[in-house]
Amino acid sequence: MMKRLLTLLVALMLAGPVLAQNGPLRLRITDGVIEPITFAVPSFEAESPQAQQVAADLSRLVVQDLAGTGLFREVPATAFISQVSSFAQPVAFADWRAINAQALIVGAVTVSGNQLVVRFRLYDVFSGQELGEGLQFAGTTAGWRRMGHKVADAVYSRITGEGGYFDSRVVFVSEAGPKDNRQKRLAVMDYDGANLQFLTDSSTIVLAPRFSPNGDRVLYTSYESGFPRINVLNVANVGRQQLTTAPGEMAFSPRFSRDGRQVTYSLSNGGNTDIYRTDLSSGQHVRLTSAPSIETAPSLSPDGSQIVFESDRSGSQQLYIMSANGGEARRISFGEGRYGTPVWSPRGDLVAFTKQNAGRFHIGVMRTDGSEERLLTSSFLDEGPTWSPNGRVIMFSRETQGAGGTSSMYSVDISGRNLKAVPIQGGASDPSWGPLQP
Amino acid sequence: MKMMTRATVVLLALATAACTNPDRFGGGAGGAGGAGGGVGGVGSASDPASPAYFNQTIGDRVLFAVDTSTITPEGKAILDGQAQWLLTNADYRSVIEGHADEQGTREYNIALGFRRANAVREYLVSRGVPAGRLEVTSYGKERPIEVCSQESCYAKNRRAVTVLSFSAITS
Numbered sequence: 001m002m003k004r005l006l007t008l009l010v011a012l013m014l015a016g017p018v019l020a021q022n023g024p025l026r027l028r029i030t031d032g033v034i035e036p037i038t039f040a041v042p043s044f045e046a047e048s049p050q051a052q053q054v055a056a057d058l059s060r061l062v063v064q065d066l067a068g069t070g071l072f073r074e075v076p077a078t079a080f081i082s083q084v085s086s087f088a089q090p091v092a093f094a095d096w097r098a099i100n101a102q103a104l105i106v107g108a109v110t111v112s113g114n115q116l117v118v119r120f121r122l123y124d125v126f127s128g129q130e131l132g133e134g135l136q137f138a139g140t141t142a143g144w145r146r147m148g149h150k151v152a153d154a155v156y157s158r159i160t161g162e163g164g165y166f167d168s169r170v171v172f173v174s175e176a177g178p179k180d181n182r183q184k185r186l187a188v189m190d191y192d193g194a195n196l197q198f199l200t201d202s203s204t205i206v207l208a209p210r211f212s213p214n215g216d217r218v219l220y221t222s223y224e225s226g227f228p229r230i231n232v233l234n235v236a237n238v239g240r241q242q243l244t245t246a247p248g249e250m251a252f253s254p255r256f257s258r259d260g261r262q263v264t265y266s267l268s269n270g271g272n273t274d275i276y277r278t279d280l281s282s283g284q285h286v287r288l289t290s291a292p293s294i295e296t297a298p299s300l301s302p303d304g305s306q307i308v309f310e311s312d313r314s315g316s317q318q319l320y321i322m323s324a325n326g327g328e329a330r331r332i333s334f335g336e337g338r339y340g341t342p343v344w345s346p347r348g349d350l351v352a353f354t355k356q357n358a359g360r361f362h363i364g365v366m367r368t369d370g371s372e373e374r375l376l377t378s379s380f381l382d383e384g385p386t387w388s389p390n391g392r393v394i395m396f397s398r399e400t401q402g403a404g405g406t407s408s409m410y411s412v413d414i415s416g417r418n419l420k421a422v423p424i425q426g427g428a429s430d431p432s433w434g435p436l437q438p
Numbered sequence: 439m440k441m442m443t444r445a446t447v448v449l450l451a452l453a454t455a456a457c458t459n460p461d462r463f464g465g466g467a468g469g470a471g472g473a474g475g476g477v478g479g480v481g482s483a484s485d486p487a488s489p490a491y492f493n494q495t496i497g498d499r500v501l502f503a504v505d506t507s508t509i510t511p512e513g514k515a516i517l518d519g520q521a522q523w524l525l526t527n528a529d530y531r532s533v534i535e536g537h538a539d540e541q542g543t544r545e546y547n548i549a550l551g552f553r554r555a556n557a558v559r560e561y562l563v564s565r566g567v568p569a570g571r572l573e574v575t576s577y578g579k580e581r582p583i584e585v586c587s588q589e590s591c592y593a594k595n596r597r598a599v600t601v602l603s604f605s606a607i608t609s
Contacts, residue, residue: 179585205580208544226533227575228548250552250575253545266545271507271556271574273549294549310546316505317546340543354543380587383543399540403585430544 025102025124025131027071027160036073037102037159039066042084043077044107044118051116054144055109058118061148062105064192065166066155069393070418075101087119096125103131105155116141120151122158132158145194146437153436163390166191169434170386170395171209171218171235174198175407175427182427186220188235191388191433193424199238208253208384209233211434212260218432219254219263228252230265232280244283251276253296258304264288266296275309275326288326299343299351300324301368308332308342308351308368319353321368332370341384344368345391350414352385352394363396365414376416384429389436395422397429477530477602489530489602492523499599500558504592505542507553509561517558520600521565534558535599536576539592544578551576554598562600 027037041063046055066072082095087108096104107120121134135154137147146167153164174187174196183202186209189195199218200206207228209220218233222242230243230251243263245251254265257277267276275288275295289295293313300307301324308321314331317338322329333339337357344351348368355362355375361382366373381399388394392414399407407429409422422428481488483495492498498520500513509517524530536551536558555574563569584591 180582182580205577207580223577223580248573250548252548266549268549268552268576271553271560273552294546294553296545296549297543310543312546317543340546356542381540401587403587405585405587 024127025159036071038073038075038100039103039105039155040075040077040080040096040099040101041105041107042080044109044120045085045087047087047108047110048112051109051111054111054116054141055107058109058144058148058151059107061145062107062152062155065149065152068192068420069156070413071156071160072103075099087121091123093123093125093128096123101125103155103159105151107151111141114141115139116144116147118147118151120154122155145190149190162392163436165388165390165393165433165436167437168389169195169211169215169437170409170422170431171199171211171434172409172431173206173209173429175429176202179403179405184429186218186233187428188218189422189424193422196424199233199235208430208432210255210432212256213258213435214260215434215437217256217260219256219265221252221254230254230263232263243278253298255299257300258302264298264300264307266298275307277324286326288322288324289329290326297341301344302346302348306344308344310340310342317356319351319370332366332368333373334370335373343385343387345387346389347391350391352387354383354385354396363394363412365394374414374416376412376414377410377419382410384431386431386433388433393418395431395433397431399429477604486523487527492520492527492600492602496520496523498601499597501593502554502596502598504539504596505550507550507557509557514561517561518565521562521567524562524567524571529604530602531571531573531604532600532602533573533575534562535581535601536574537581537595537597537599538579539595540579540582540587541592542579548576548578551578551598554596558598558600 041059044055044059046052063074067074079099082092084106102125104123104125110117117138119136122131124131137150149166152166156164168191169188171188173184175182175184177183184206185202186199186206188197205223207221209218220231221228222231228250229245231240233240250268252266254263262277262279264277266273273294273296275298277286291313293311295311298307298309305324306321307324310317311320317340318331319333319339319342320329320331337355339353339355341354342351350365352365355364360378362375363377363382363385364375379398380401383397385394385396393411395411397407398410399405406427409428409431412419477489481490483490496519497516500516534555536555538547538550559572559574582595584594
């Protein structure tokens with residue numbers, strides 16, 4: 001859909017004297033940043049009359065993406081001393097320094113027919129240098145939001161040195177109706193709640209969709225037979241097929257392997273639940289756990305060598321790690337309360353989980369050896385974390401208490417800051433964050 | 439003629455199931471335990487051969503303590519009645535649906551519901567009901583019948599419900 005015409009050079013290319021700041025413009029997220037980087041986005045230049053609206057909308061979207069991270073703060077246009085009327089004109093750095101904008105993003109938009117071209121440049125105002133090279137994205141006018149997200153991803157990436165996450169989608173369960181007759185259907189949206197699209201109707205309960213690594217398919221649990229079974233859904237044509245399950249067996253809690261060819265999931269037979277793996281092309285099953293306890297919610301490490309899962313073999317729900325081929329497991333959760341729904345981070349260093357303790361639910365993270373446990377949220381019922389593609393943000397479900405309780409999706413930084421609701425209409429649960437789009 | 443009457447009863451049962459059984463929901467297979475479709479509260483609760491008698495007089499469900507699948511003494515009394523009824527009314531099959539309260543994660547609650555449904559199935563089999571007539575499923579916390587967020591509601595939601603269906607009209 002879109003191609004990069006110029007090469008993106010990732011950050012750290014500033015040389016020469018540094019003026020008002022200590023070193024080049026750079027935000028280390030790991031430092032536990034409190035003070036956001038300030039940035040200005042003059043409305044992108046419309047290079048043709050029909051580009052005016054989209055130029056204005058697209059610049060606002062870049063602002064929303066960046067400001068929405070909590071790591072950046074917009075300097076509003078009302079504070080601007082100089083205007084940027086042309087993408088090509090030299091930047092009056094003194095005017096931007098005077099209003100304390102550390103970063104300046106300028107852009108230009110061309111529309112011809114339904115074709116849209118966006119160009120942008122990022123400047124480090126205090127060093128008076130361009131940060132990275134100018135970039136150009138081309139696509140259709142209908143896909144303008146994706147191009148805005150791409151610009152914001154490039155800016156985020158150049159300033160933080162990390163991958164972005166704005167041009168990504170989330171598959172989830174859209175909910176309607178009261179608690180005792182809740183209608184559920186699969187839906188997909190942009191990470192910011194835009195472009196909502198339904199993938200199933202609400203004729204049967206559907207649960208816990210999981211994106212494939214490249215976002216082309218979704219695994220989910222469906223009750224269309226009256227028994228939980230796993231379906232594979234093709235996102236492009238909404239075609240679906242069921243994972244073969246023997247009569248009397250129930251399958252749920254699926255996740256793709258990193259190559260998208262295998263599914264790791266829970267299978268229940270005779271009241272006992274264990275973890276299995278099935279090869280999607282051959283249909284061959286491998287049993288990975290064999291215990292009378294509940295083993296569920298498997299999630300693979302990024303290198304595919306290990307599985308983190310939950311088990312109540314100790315008497316209560318706790319987290320364990322074993323080899324991807326099964327065998328001995330080591331317990332990693334030892335705090336008070338119960339731990340479930342572990343999800344390995346895309347960087348491999350952390351496991352996100354749901355913790356239940358003293359009548360409250362929390363989303364938390366810990367290192368893969370169980371150390372440095374950190375609770376990020378607390379509410380009546382938080383559950384089901386999913387990682388942003390860059391491993392910096394977690395999205396999850398929050399259900400409110402009581403007869404009128406409803407479910408919504410929230411996101412929070414792994415620092416525990418910037419907790420906010422995903423703005424979509426209606427109830428929503430079980431988010432699965434897909435990859436950064438190509 | 440007798441067969442005809444029974445077929446009519448089944449149709450009626452399917453038509454009313456959504457209203458009479460709190461585990462049933464309208465709009466398709468959303469909660470309709472699968473295979474046979476429940477027969478709800480058909481018949482009179484005073485007719486010992488009717489599903490209504492099974493559901494209301496004997497009791498179609500047993501309740502569980504938090505995070506357990508152990509059948510309580512009260513539960514055993516109900517299941518003894520269910521077993522007796524199923525042995526007497528051999529044309530019926532059942533799907534045992536396990537459920538959990540909302541105080542738990544989604545996947546764990548599905549697995550817990552299976553444990554509960556399976557505990558009921560094993561008990562009924564131990565009382566002589568042929569295993570082949572009993573299927574199990576679990577809805578986890580997806581289908582609460584009580585909606586308050588208090589123990590009084592949770593206690594009713596932690597349940598396993600024996601949902602009757604005809605095995606086959608010709609059998």
